[in-house]
Amino acid sequence: MHTLKSDIKKIGRLQKRPNFLRVAKEGKKWTSKSLILQAAPNNLGQARFGLTVTKKISKSAVVRNRIRRRLRAAAFEILPGAAKPGYDYVLIGRHETEKKDYTDLTKDLRWCLKRLELLTE
RNA sequence: AGACAAGGCCGGAUAGCUGCUGCAUCCUUAUAAAGGAUGGAGAGGAAAGUCCGGGCUUUACGGGAACACGGCGCCGGAUAACGUCCGGACAGGCUUAAACCUGAUGGAAAGUGCCACAGAAAACAGACUACCUCUAUUGAGGAAAAGGUGAAAAGGUGCGGUAAGAGCGCACCGCAUCGAUGGUAACAUUGAUGGCAUGGCAAACCCCGCCGGAAGCAAGACCAAAUAGGGGCUGCGUGCUGUAUAGCAGGAGCGUUCCCGCUCUGAGCAGUCCGGGUAGGUUGCUCGAGCCGUUUGGUAACAGACGGCCUAGAUGAAUAGCUAUCCCUCUCUUAUGAGGGGACAGAACCCGGCUUACAGGCUUUGUUUCGGA
RNA sequence: GCGGGUGUAGUUCAAUGGUAGAACGUCAGCCUUCCAAGCUGAAUAUGCCGGUUCGAUCCCGGUCACCCGCU
Numbered sequence: 151m152h153t154l155k156s157d158i159k160k161i162g163r164l165q166k167r168p169n170f171l172r173v174a175k176e177g178k179k180w181t182s183k184s185l186i187l188q189a190a191p192n193n194l195g196q197a198r199f200g201l202t203v204t205k206k207i208s209k210s211a212v213v214r215n216r217i218r219r220r221l222r223a224a225a226f227e228i229l230p231g232a233a234k235p236g237y238d239y240v241l242i243g244r245h246e247t248e249k250k251d252y253t254d255l256t257k258d259l260r261w262c263l264k265r266l267e268l269l270t271e
Numbered sequence: 272a273g274a275c276a277a278g279g280c281c282g283g284a285u286a287g288c289u290g291c292u293g294c295a296u297c298c299u300u301a302u303a304a305a306g307g308a309u310g311g312a313g314a315g316g317a318a319a320g321u322c323c324g325g326g327c328u329u330u331a332c333g334g335g336a337a338c339a340c341g342g343c344g345c346c347g348g349a350u351a352a353c354g355u356c357c358g359g360a361c362a363g364g365c366u367u368a369a370a371c372c373u374g375a376u377g378g379a380a381a382g383u384g385c386c387a388c389a390g391a392a393a394a395c396a397g398a399c400u401a402c403c404u405c406u407a408u409u410g411a412g413g414a415a416a417a418g419g420u421g422a423a424a425a426g427g428u429g430c431g432g433u434a435a436g437a438g439c440g441c442a443c444c445g446c447a448u449c450g451a452u453g454g455u456a457a458c459a460u461u462g463a464u465g466g467c468a469u470g471g472c473a474a475a476c477c478c479c480g481c482c483g484g485a486a487g488c489a490a491g492a493c494c495a496a497a498u499a500g501g502g503g504c505u506g507c508g509u510g511c512u513g514u515a516u517a518g519c520a521g522g523a524g525c526g527u528u529c530c531c532g533c534u535c536u537g538a539g540c541a542g543u544c545c546g547g548g549u550a551g552g553u554u555g556c557u558c559g560a561g562c563c564g565u566u567u568g569g570u571a572a573c574a575g576a577c578g579g580c581c582u583a584g585a586u587g588a589a590u591a592g593c594u595a596u597c598c599c600u601c602u603c604u605u606a607u608g609a610g611g612g613g614a615c616a617g618a619a620c621c622c623g624g625c626u627u628a629c630a631g632g633c634u635u636u637g638u639u640u641c642g643g644a
Numbered sequence: 645g646c647g648g649g650u651g652u653a654g655u656u657c658a659a660u661g662g663u664a665g666a667a668c669g670u671c672a673g674c675c676u677u678c679c680a681a682g683c684u685g686a687a688u689a690u691g692c693c694g695g696u697u698c699g700a701u702c703c704c705g706g707u708c709a710c711c712c713g714c715u
Contacts (some may be wrong), residue, residue, distance in 0.1 A: 165587050200587065211319095211617055216591095219291095223592045226290070252592070 155176050164200030164238060173200075173240045180262045184250045185221065186242040187262035197235045199225050202244040217243040218253060234268040 164170060177190030192198065193204045201221050203214045233239060247255070263269040 163587085167587075170587080212615095215617060218468085219591055221288080227592085 162198040162239065164198050167236055169238065170200060170202065170240060172221060173238050178240070178266050180265045182258040182262050182265055183244075184246045184255055184258045185244060185262070187203065187259070187266065188240040188242070189237050189266050191236055193226075193236075195236050197229060197233050197237055197239065199233075199239040199271050201225075201241050201243070207243055207245060208248075211247055214243075217247045220252065224252070224255050224259050228263075230257055232260060232269055234270050237268060239252055246259055 164173075173188050173190040176189045179186065179188045181187075201218055203218050203221075207212070207217065208214055213220065223241055225239075225241060229239065241259075250258075
């Protein structure tokens with residue numbers, strides 16, 4: 151399955167540090183093997199997401215970039231159809247994110263959504 | 272053909288579906304803004320480390336110089352500049368040998384300082400053992416060759432010479448001074464003279480010569496909400512009198528204090544304007560010491576001429592996800608084939624270098640060995 | 645991205661270019677019926693690679709790791 155471009159436009163991006171801090175402080179969290187998902191409600195009626203990959207994961211910029219791209223690709227594919235609107239989502243990369251199969255990555259993301267009871271389908 | 276050495280270049284390829292970030296053109300509603308369509312572009316040789324040098328920007332000073340501080344240091348050239356590059360000199364090193372490699376390589380005869388331990392002595396000299404002469408216990412004188420210490424011991428080897436010895440004399444080598452020849456120069460070769468003076472360390476202080484003001488795009492410039500605060504104007508208003516100007520009362524300051532005089536203030540509210548400026552946004556931001564090709568000059572670094580080209584510009588930060596075929600490589604298998612892997616590494620204002628990391632491949636040059644004609 | 649700093653025993657710190665020390669900690673022994681305290685002794689280090697020097701913790705390059713500041 152491929153996500154339509156119009157669906158992707160429906161979800162926004164988190165870009166400012168205060169938003170990330172708010173999600174980390176107020177939101178719920180679920181950890182899977184390949185990623186950590188944080189979620190907190192916003193009052194916009196729209197889903198937004200952001201990515202966090204720190205230098206702690208890997209010192210190599212190449213590795214960090216690959217993790218970030220894989221997470222973004224998975225988010226664009228899964229979130230528009232599956233995530234509940236009105237929430238901010240933050241995906242945090244882990245060591246496993248680089249090596250794991252892409253299909254497992256999407257499964258993990260769905261699993262995290264389900265455990266946080268934010269899956270809509 | 273082999274061995275060795277030194278450079279230069281490349282840094283997986285193609286296609287499909289779905290996406291991301293700028294740019295150009297067009298369309299839609301209503302200029303803004305948003306959305307859509309089409310086209311074309313989208314990481315490196317080191318983008319890295321931030322070790323040097325510049326451009327650019329702000330800042331300091333009226334302008335300049337010097338001191339201090341920091342850096343560099345054989346000679347000649349290249350360059351916008353450099354601690355970089357090219358060519359040469361000298362010293363050291365690898366190799367049987369050669370090609371070749373490495374070098375922060377000015378001055379110790381301007382001055383100061385240091386040279387542990389050992390050793391007689393570590394730098395104005397001088398003498399422990401030992402040597403020679405006289406005296407003959409001892410002491411006085413001569414002399415510095417031999418022993419031993421040390422990283423380093425006041426020229427080295429040989430012959431003559433002598434009581435023993437010594438540059439005391441001679442030859443060669445080294446060193447110093449003055450020349451000659453070659454070279455732009457560093458320097459090399461060589462002649463004469465001197466007769467040993469000048470131990471090492473300047474990546475110790477320092478002297479000499481040259482260079483440098485400082486900070487850095489988070490520099491800097493522009494636009495500019497909300498809130499708080501500053502200033503101007505207008506209106507209403509003031510403890511008392513007055514319609515109002517104003518006067519009196521009050522407060523503050525000055526005249527040394529009181530009296531008295533002068534100046535300022537007087538209570539705020541509303542409206543409006545101005546300036547600074549935070550969040551945020553725009554810009555700086557990619558046409559430049561630019562790249563490619565041909566050609567001329569030069570041993571070369573490089574420079575000139577002609578022709579062609581436009582080649583990332585993000586900002587919680589794009590350049591991707593998945594699949595297939597080919598290429599390289601590893602493992603298993605008799606083979607067909609199956610499976611795994613793809614070096615180092617990600618632009619952030621831009622250039623010139625240096626250093627460090629790097630799977631594999633292509634290619635050029637030099638030296639030398641072997642074979643054939 | 646830019647600017648600055650630091651690396652020495654297990655820890656906190658010393659050390660004019662000349663045998664790397666101190667305190668606490670660890671281990672062993674003595675003392676004690678046993679433990680603690682005390683006494684005696686031992687082990688344990690200059691981040692790494694080069695250069696200058698007769699000789700580097702120290703001086704000079706490179707490299708690695710860590711820390712701090714600037715929105």
